[in-house]
Amino acid sequence: MNYERINQAVQFATMAHEGQKRKVTSLSYITHPYTAALYVIDALQDLSLDEQVKENIVIATLLHDVAEDTKYDLEAIKDAFGSEVATLVTQSSEPDKEKSWKERKQHTINQLTNASFEVKCIVCADKTHNLLSILQDYEQNREEVWKKFNAPKTEQQWYYSSISEALMTNVSHPPTLFTTYKQLVMKLFHT
Numbered sequence: 001m002n003y004e005r006i007n008q009a010v011q012f013a014t015m016a017h018e019g020q021k022r023k024v025t026s027l028s029y030i031t032h033p034y035t036a037a038l039y040v041i042d043a044l045q046d047l048s049l050d051e052q053v054k055e056n057i058v059i060a061t062l063l064h065d066v067a068e069d070t071k072y073d074l075e076a077i078k079d080a081f082g083s084e085v086a087t088l089v090t091q092s093s094e095p096d097k098e099k100s101w102k103e104r105k106q107h108t109i110n111q112l113t114n115a116s117f118e119v120k121c122i123v124c125a126d127k128t129h130n131l132l133s134i135l136q137d138y139e140q141n142r143e144e145v146w147k148k149f150n151a152p153k154t155e156q157q158w159y160y161s162s163i164s165e166a167l168m169t170n171v172s173h174p175p176t177l178f179t180t181y182k183q184l185v186m187k188l189f190h191t
Helices: 003-016 031-044 051-063 074-081 083-091 101-113 117-148 153-168 176-189
Strands: none
Touching: 003 031, 003 051, 003 074, 031 051, 031 117, 031 176, 051 074, 051 083, 051 117, 074 083, 083 117, 101 117, 101 153, 117 153, 117 176, 153 176
């Protein structure tokens, strides 16, 4: 992998998310894409994918929320990192933020069901970190944690469980990250 290019993506993501905080914790937002990228790097280690493909997955994971949640758009990502990365970011992002929570989540599930393996890895790393953050907060605050979200616990359970099913669709040999994600869904919603 080209570590210079990955370092460039780290810097780009850090600049783009400057000043933002995580929803569940008061940590700097950038901890999310960094952690998701670590998960995806670990998941890709044992897979026989081209090194350029792996590199693009890692970079897209670092940048997965940039177009959605910052002033930078997909053109800026494409200009800096190429069309392959921009496409992965697009396919890993939610559509129009003007739509309702349920519509956006259903769109994500539908897209993920037929998504490429690369996109599934990015989304899984993203959602795995989200689940771990929620689980950590849940262990401290129990049911109060759900008040921080735009949808109640039952809707969150539907969403995260549906993501798990979509991840496994058309994947004959899921990486450990996918099964870890499924276990986290069970742990959070069946405690």
